[in-house]
Amino acid sequence: xxxxxxxxxxYGNIQALRDVNITVREGEIITLIGANGAGKTxxxxxxxxxxxxxxxxxxxxxxxxxxxxxxxxxxxxICQVPEGRLIFPDLTVRENLDMGAFLRDDKSGVDSDLxxxxxxxxxxxxxxxxLGGTLSGGEQQMLAISRALMARPKVLLLDxxxxxxxxxxxxxxxxxxKQINRESNTTIFLVEQNANQALKVANRGYVMENGRITLEDxxxxxxxxxxxxxxxxxx
Amino acid sequence: MEYFLQLFFSGLSKGSVYALIALGYTMVYGIIELINFAHxxxxxxxxxxxxxxxxxxxxxxxxxxxxxxxxxxxAMFYSGAYGYTVEKIAYKPLRNAPRLAPxxxxxxxxxxxxNYVMLAQTPDFLPFPNLVPDFAFMxxxxxxxxxxxxxxxxxxxxxxxxxxxxxxxxxMGKAMRATAQNRKMALLVGVNVDxxxxxxFIIGSSLAAVGGVLIAxxxxxxxxxxGFIAGLKAFTxxxxxxxxxxxGAMLGGLVLGWTESFATGYVSSxxxxxxAFLLLVLILIFRPAGLLGKQRAQKV
Numbered sequence: 001x002x003x004x005x006x007x008x009x010x011y012g013n014i015q016a017l018r019d020v021n022i023t024v025r026e027g028e029i030i031t032l033i034g035a036n037g038a039g040k041t042x043x044x045x046x047x048x049x050x051x052x053x054x055x056x057x058x059x060x061x062x063x064x065x066x067x068x069x070x071x072x073x074x075x076x077x078i079c080q081v082p083e084g085r086l087i088f089p090d091l092t093v094r095e096n097l098d099m100g101a102f103l104r105d106d107k108s109g110v111d112s113d114l115x116x117x118x119x120x121x122x123x124x125x126x127x128x129x130x131l132g133g134t135l136s137g138g139e140q141q142m143l144a145i146s147r148a149l150m151a152r153p154k155v156l157l158l159d160x161x162x163x164x165x166x167x168x169x170x171x172x173x174x175x176x177x178k179q180i181n182r183e184s185n186t187t188i189f190l191v192e193q194n195a196n197q198a199l200k201v202a203n204r205g206y207v208m209e210n211g212r213i214t215l216e217d218x219x220x221x222x223x224x225x226x227x228x229x230x231x232x233x234x235x
Numbered sequence: 236m237e238y239f240l241q242l243f244f245s246g247l248s249k250g251s252v253y254a255l256i257a258l259g260y261t262m263v264y265g266i267i268e269l270i271n272f273a274h275x276x277x278x279x280x281x282x283x284x285x286x287x288x289x290x291x292x293x294x295x296x297x298x299x300x301x302x303x304x305x306x307x308x309x310a311m312f313y314s315g316a317y318g319y320t321v322e323k324i325a326y327k328p329l330r331n332a333p334r335l336a337p338x339x340x341x342x343x344x345x346x347x348x349x350n351y352v353m354l355a356q357t358p359d360f361l362p363f364p365n366l367v368p369d370f371a372f373m374x375x376x377x378x379x380x381x382x383x384x385x386x387x388x389x390x391x392x393x394x395x396x397x398x399x400x401x402x403x404x405x406x407m408g409k410a411m412r413a414t415a416q417n418r419k420m421a422l423l424v425g426v427n428v429d430x431x432x433x434x435x436f437i438i439g440s441s442l443a444a445v446g447g448v449l450i451a452x453x454x455x456x457x458x459x460x461x462g463f464i465a466g467l468k469a470f471t472x473x474x475x476x477x478x479x480x481x482x483g484a485m486l487g488g489l490v491l492g493w494t495e496s497f498a499t500g501y502v503s504s505x506x507x508x509x510x511a512f513l514l515l516v517l518i519l520i521f522r523p524a525g526l527l528g529k530q531r532a533q534k535v
Contacts, residue, residue, distance in 0.1 A: 048422075050419065050423070070422040071426065071427045074423070074425035079424075082419070086417050086420035088412070088413050088416045088417055089417075090416055091413065091416065095409065099413050099424050100424055102410065102424050102426060103424075103425040
């Protein structure tokens, strides 16, 4: 469904991604794990057209999207929950959610999705008139996920959803991610430093080091892999 | 008391025009963190457009109020087109350059536009017809509130109210607020940020054009240099109110207008600018982010 072929991405003269190949099949959860600065966020930004690849190709449902602008890529059904959540601080919770549906014209569909999101996260319904910046970290993460869902994505890209959250909230967030995948058959691309959690949720995993993919396998095999255990699971 | 009211209303009308121009500075700054130094020139071009339209329609014998309305609308379109073009030529190519580069480019654009109008028109002052007639119902208030002051105040209120509704309720308005708060995230929800930036320049420039025509009709003369002074004052108003904040620009304009007016009336007209900038310095010392600006905590 989503395919990265021999991607090289640069920031100015500095190469951040080297010959990255990733395939995501419809309906699966894949995870990309790696240390700080490995290039995980850049991979997502390249998919979304924010930092376009210099070489290589990104295919979505067989069509090249490498050179498309960010808004066209969102329109095709690829949405990102970015690192640090990036809530619009001075918009209300409700307005933040409206921004997620920015490109949609089907008002009735948007309204029913809004109801669904409020069922998924009742706390957001309670706080819908509050400014986004006044929410706690966990609530902001819920809002960020909801905002992406409001676009009714085919592929949901999540960048470190567990960052800075309490363990209880982290478990809740991961449960929701599984639920979204199961119930609406949304394909999920999960980037995580929390390798242990990510590998338990996902079907397949990729390991990234210094801008290269160094390992790819089913998650249960990666969990048992000695190198992964040592470097990422702290065992 | 009458003298006080007179100063109050002349300050209010002056301040409204500062506010109209200041909005352009503050909106652009809010979206791309650039001080658009060419903005004063856009205002000046609005005044010149108004003069050309007014001259043409006066020759055709149209009624003054119709001339004023048409002059304002044409000036809005024309200045909007200038603002749009300036952004495309002078700022867009420098979007990812260090912040100093577009700033220098803005100063260059300002000098270019001034000299262009000087050469294309004339370096001398041109008379501008008074487009606001004296209404009979204004007679009892005439000693402290002129018709054209009243007109400036009302027109500014209408325009600013319209702007607020636009920003608050339309799709583009929401996109503008979202882009100002986080440009990267706006991109990620599918906002076409280039459109938003263009639209911001067009709206800011049109507002300045409204101010340009109104004040030109009030003052009775214009030349190519009026944009520099007015731009500087409006920029001061924007900073006073808190740059990036729309209500701040409005408040800043009024505070500046009143300060100038009262300083002129009670001290001396020679000290008008002294008090205006003294106020700026004081506010920046005690409230560095401006009156309504946000003191943002820097995350490390």
